[in-house]
Amino acid sequence: MLKWLAIVLIVLLALLQYRLWLGEGGVRDLAQVRERVAALEAENKPLRDRNARLAAEVVDLKTGLDAIEERGRSDIGMVRTDEQFFWVPGVAVEATRREAGASRVAGASPATEARR
Numbered sequence: 001m002l003k004w005l006a007i008v009l010i011v012l013l014a015l016l017q018y019r020l021w022l023g024e025g026g027v028r029d030l031a032q033v034r035e036r037v038a039a040l041e042a043e044n045k046p047l048r049d050r051n052a053r054l055a056a057e058v059v060d061l062k063t064g065l066d067a068i069e070e071r072g073r074s075d076i077g078m079v080r081t082d083e084q085f086f087w088v089p090g091v092a093v094e095a096t097r098r099e100a101g102a103s104r105v106a107g108a109s110p111a112t113e114a115r116r
Contacts, residue, residue, distance in 0.1 A: 020026050060067040072078035079085040 022028060057067070061071070069078075
């Protein structure tokens with residue numbers, strides 16, 4: 001009787017170990033889920049960074065006049081009344097576009113000094 005009980009317990013232990021290591025929802029599946037979570041986190045990090053930059057820009061546009069002025073200068077080409085704007089065809093436009101593109105990729109606002 002005791003011998004049969006020991007055999008049944010050993011078989012039960014073997015089945016439980018099999019389910020733990022190789023079965024559905026076991027350690028192998030857990031490792032796969034963790035890998036997938038890590039991949040998705042790496043994929044979401046640039047998006048979170050971009051969202052943080054955009055949120056900061058929204059706050060800056062709502063509270064500060066400097067950001068609005070900078071947007072007007074870079075996007076629309078606005079100039080103050082006490083300034084003079086000299087446009088050199090082909091040269092200033094390309095340089096400004098390159099600066100604006102590089103600063104937008106880097107996450108900063110476009111430089112306004114090129115237009116003064």
